[in-house]
Amino acid sequence: MSRFSFYDDEAHPSPWQHTWRAFKSSHIALIGLAVLLLFVFFAFFAPLVAPYDPIYQNTEALLIPPSWTANGSIAHLFGTDALGRDLFSRIMYGCRMTFGTSLLVVIIAMLIGVTIGTVAGMLSGVRSSVVNHLLDALMAIPTLLIAIIIVGILGSGLVNSMWAITLALIPQFIHHTRSFVRGEMKKDYIQSSTLDGASNLQLFYYSILPNMFETLVVQGTLALSIAVIDISALGFLNLGAQPPLPELGAILATGLDAGYLAPWSIAIPGISIFLMVLSITIVGDGLRSALRKRVNR
Amino acid sequence: MTRILFRYFVLFTLTLLALCALSFSLIYLFPAEPVTTLTGITPQNLIQHEALINQYHLNSNILVQFGDYLSELFAGNWGVSLISGQPLSKEIMLALPATIELSACAMFIVVVIGIPLGCYSGLRAYSNADFTINSISVTLYSVPVFWLAVIFILTFSLQFGWLPLSGRVNLLFDIPHQTGFLFIDILLADNLDKSAALSDAFLHLILPTLSIALMSTASMIRITRRSIIDVLNKPFIIAAKSKGLSSRQIFVRHVLRNALLPILPLMAMQITTLITNAMIVETLFSWPGIGNWLIQAIYQRDYSALRMGMLAVSTLVVMITIAIDLFNRLIDPSREKFESVTI
Numbered sequence: 001m002s003r004f005s006f007y008d009d010e011a012h013p014s015p016w017q018h019t020w021r022a023f024k025s026s027h028i029a030l031i032g033l034a035v036l037l038l039f040v041f042f043a044f045f046a047p048l049v050a051p052y053d054p055i056y057q058n059t060e061a062l063l064i065p066p067s068w069t070a071n072g073s074i075a076h077l078f079g080t081d082a083l084g085r086d087l088f089s090r091i092m093y094g095c096r097m098t099f100g101t102s103l104l105v106v107i108i109a110m111l112i113g114v115t116i117g118t119v120a121g122m123l124s125g126v127r128s129s130v131v132n133h134l135l136d137a138l139m140a141i142p143t144l145l146i147a148i149i150i151v152g153i154l155g156s157g158l159v160n161s162m163w164a165i166t167l168a169l170i171p172q173f174i175h176h177t178r179s180f181v182r183g184e185m186k187k188d189y190i191q192s193s194t195l196d197g198a199s200n201l202q203l204f205y206y207s208i209l210p211n212m213f214e215t216l217v218v219q220g221t222l223a224l225s226i227a228v229i230d231i232s233a234l235g236f237l238n239l240g241a242q243p244p245l246p247e248l249g250a251i252l253a254t255g256l257d258a259g260y261l262a263p264w265s266i267a268i269p270g271i272s273i274f275l276m277v278l279s280i281t282i283v284g285d286g287l288r289s290a291l292r293k294r295v296n297r
Numbered sequence: 298m299t300r301i302l303f304r305y306f307v308l309f310t311l312t313l314l315a316l317c318a319l320s321f322s323l324i325y326l327f328p329a330e331p332v333t334t335l336t337g338i339t340p341q342n343l344i345q346h347e348a349l350i351n352q353y354h355l356n357s358n359i360l361v362q363f364g365d366y367l368s369e370l371f372a373g374n375w376g377v378s379l380i381s382g383q384p385l386s387k388e389i390m391l392a393l394p395a396t397i398e399l400s401a402c403a404m405f406i407v408v409v410i411g412i413p414l415g416c417y418s419g420l421r422a423y424s425n426a427d428f429t430i431n432s433i434s435v436t437l438y439s440v441p442v443f444w445l446a447v448i449f450i451l452t453f454s455l456q457f458g459w460l461p462l463s464g465r466v467n468l469l470f471d472i473p474h475q476t477g478f479l480f481i482d483i484l485l486a487d488n489l490d491k492s493a494a495l496s497d498a499f500l501h502l503i504l505p506t507l508s509i510a511l512m513s514t515a516s517m518i519r520i521t522r523r524s525i526i527d528v529l530n531k532p533f534i535i536a537a538k539s540k541g542l543s544s545r546q547i548f549v550r551h552v553l554r555n556a557l558l559p560i561l562p563l564m565a566m567q568i569t570t571l572i573t574n575a576m577i578v579e580t581l582f583s584w585p586g587i588g589n590w591l592i593q594a595i596y597q598r599d600y601s602a603l604r605m606g607m608l609a610v611s612t613l614v615v616m617i618t619i620a621i622d623l624f625n626r627l628i629d630p631s632r633e634k635f636e637s638v639t640i
Contacts, residue, residue, distance in 0.1 A: 140566075140618040149607055155328075274444065
């Protein structure tokens with residue numbers, strides 16, 4: 001006897017699996033993910049795979065061109081800079097520095113931003129209006145300005161520039177969390193939980209957060225690309241990471257000194273920042289459209 | 298209407314007050330003596346030190362100090378630069394118009410190129426043309442602006458020598474300072490070859506403007522495209538189609554108007570990115586704007602300049618943002634207060 005059953009399927013894909021399936025269907029997004037994973041690999045394992053010490057100056061090998069040119073040597077894949085430091089190792093460590101700090105900055109900003117945003121979203125009345133408008137207006141202050149002020153107070157350095165960028169990123173997370181929480185609070189499932197006697201904290205943890213998680217990831221990738229650009233920009237302007245430290249922006253700035261003699265020392269750091277941001281953007285776009293497909297299905 | 302205006306006025310005043318408080322707190326936060334940061338004068342002896350402290354009420358209650366600070370600000374007495382000794386109000390008034398000119402030109406390119414391309418690819422969503430435009434914009438969006446500017450300088454200025462390397466205009470043109478906006482100044486100036494000066498200023502403008510505008514244009518294309526696609530999926534478009542309107546009529550009357558509304562607040566957010574990029578590009582092209590000035594100030598630890606520069610730039614940006622927000626609110630009363638769109 002054949003019986004109708006809802007549960008005939010052997011497995012029920014979870015929401016994440018649905019998202020992954022939709023994400024997988026876009027080849028470009030997969031390539032972006034592969035490139036991004038490469039950078040993540042560099043970020044974690046640079047000391048193990050880098051052929052040279054990034055700040056070791058080999059005076060025997062100044063300004064060697066990259067290995068694919070006629071004068072290049074395979075000992076230095078991307079060539080060396082004006083102080084004889086191996087560019088390939090420096091780029092690897094630079095990915096670690098730039099990508100790793102950006103990731104850290106985004107996670108801190110996300111934690112703080114989501115907390116404040118949730119509180120602001122659950123508030124109502126004049127208080128929330130003042131908080132929201134003031135935050136919106138302060139969100140408009142350019143990142144570089146915040147960074148300059150922080151550097152003025154604390155002095156230049158990688159950690160100080162990290163604080164500056166965290167401060168600059170927080171308002172975006174607050175803004176998004178707040179509007180999301182406000183939208184969700186009006187919905188029926190929240191109301192039913194409220195009728196069951198859930199406190200605000202429980203509402204947030206059990207009902208809102210699971211729904212918000214994916215949009216947060218998308219928002220996080222956007223923030224990550226901004227953070228990478230900002231950290232390298234500060235390094236480039238000599239306000240963030242200081243020169244001997246292998247940070248992509250700082251490497252680019254030092255490459256500028258010998259730029260006319262050694263164009264590769266400008267091209268390669270620039271291309272690595274570009275690829276890093278591009279892969280983050282592509283993965284973020286892929287995730288976003290995958291989520292959109294899943295929700296609209 | 299009056300209520301909205303009043304609300305925005307209160308908001309603006311509050312924000313401005315917060316910014317003033319921030320710049321006031323910098324007096325104590327910067328690692329220099331408060332007197333020096335406030336006035337820009339390094340006291341030579343104890344008597345002068347005492348006199349300055351008494352003049353600016355630095356010994357009294359913090360609230361009295363803040364009130365005094367505010368009244369000095371509104372009186373236009375902003376102190377002098379620690380390094381050059383020039384009055385800060387004069388220096389900022391020289392630098393700010395240059396930045397506004399650069400950003401306005403970039404914004405013009407962003408709107409003129411970004412919105413039509415975004416509309417085009419949104420209307421033909423998921424076609425080959427859309428795919429091409431979209432991938433170009435994602436690529437442009439990811440190029441770091443300082444690298445792009447360096448590449449521009451290396452290729453167009455040094456390699457080919459087509460475009461000038463730095464500055465706003467060739468030094469041979471002696472243009473008297475009147476408004477600070479170079480193009481207006483040239484038109485106002487006497488005994489000058491105006492067409493030559495204008496074309497020279499235009500050539501100087503091309504590279505910095507392009508390097509700022511490309512990234513913002515890319516995000517503008519993406520924002521517009523998304524907004525158009527969202528509107529096209531709305532039921533009232535189907536209603537308009539079933540009424541028999543031509544696609545042109547639908548686009549102009551229904552799609553465009555509804556799609557452009559949510560873009561406006563995002564444009565306000567773009568301005569922040571634009572100004573950050575403008576500040577970076579200014580240092581590379583030695584553009585005598587506020588960004589270059591601020592970055593020179595931080596290199597030289599010119600604390601009084603930093604304090605006022607921060608206040609000036611943030612006031613400008615906040616003013617533009619609030620004005621756009623207000624405008625958006627006035628033309629679209631139905632808008633939910635915190636609505637925003639995605640890319």
